[in-house]
Amino acid sequence: MNIEEFREYCISKKGITEEFPFDEKTLVFKVMGKMFALVALERLPSQVNLKCDPERAIALREEYDGDVIPGYHMSKVHWNTxxxxxxxxxxxxxLVDHSHDLVVSKFTKKLKAEFDALG
Incomplete structure (x- = not known):
């Protein structure tokens, strides 16, 4: 999968925005203003940071040693690169769906109602 395919999938989800809040090289995807994916546009090989349940994060790192690692510049407990x-x-x-769903599950009632109203 390449960066453009990854981007297309992310922006196809409900309530998504994309922005560059840190620098012009790090694309951030947010659902209702909350980060769920980051892409380092100039890093090779292409890599992304995704939120992950802590137990699943450990299991993925073990199963895909070297291809799934603790989140670069992120909480090593809750993010994978x-x-x-x-x-x-x-x-x-x-993993994109999992990250997105984790963030949505933590919405306040008000934000969840706004998200649900999007259709």
Missing amino acids: VLLGNLPPKLILD
Whole structure:
């Protein structure tokens, strides 16, 4: 999977914005203003940071040693860095969904109502 395919999948989800809050090289995807994915546009091989349940994060790092690592410049407990070119696209899409769903699950009632109203 390449960066453009990753981006297309992320922005196809409900309530998504993309921005460059840190610098012009780090693309951030947010759902209702909350980060769920970051892409280092100039890093090779291509890699992304995704939020992950702590237990699942450890299991993924063990199973995909070197291709899923603790989140670069992020909480090592809650974020993984995922190398896009080395993993099956279906797994990457599943990890995007997992990250997105984790963030949505932590919404306040008000934000969840706004999110649900989007359709």
